[in-house]
Amino acid sequence: MRTYFASRISEPNLRNVMKVTTALASGAGSKCHTKHDGVFCEGRPIDMSTDFHALRVEANEWLHPDDDPGHGWRLDHPIGKLCIFQRHLFEQRQLSARANNLAAAGGTEEAPAKGDNNLAAPAAAAAAATATAAAAAATTNVAAKAPVKPARPKVR
DSSP, X not given: OHHHHHTTSXXXXXXXXXXXXXXXHHTOOEEOOSSSOOEETTTOOOOTXXXXXXXXXXXXXXXXXXXXXXXXXXXXXXXXXXXXXXXXXXXXXXXXXXXXXXXXXXXXXXXXOTTOXXXXXXXXXXXXXXXXXXXXXXXXXXXXXXXXXXXXXXXX
């Protein structure tokens, strides 16, 4: 995830996102040190099979506005980045499956694994090139597809 976002967001943003997502993935959760004085998602480690949209809603319901002076930076923003990364992984799997289907339709086996010295058949090479180009096109628009953040009530 760090590698994926390294060229897409600033280093301080990346550090914050990785700190929160690592804590969520480990099951330690994200602590709040203000009025709430609790831990979100403690004892419930997340992984890439987690429904991050539902988790984001849950986090926004759990977190008091006073607990998030950054207006979303404590949980909403990092969980939003998990949504984007999860979508990226899903799209990569789809592209890989399409490339394998193209290679199979061409009468060849799957393209060799990275580092394999066997030569790939022309159909497998074409499928891999198509998948690479499609992956590059798909990942450049990932940030534009980010879910819309729910409106927060104003606190006065």
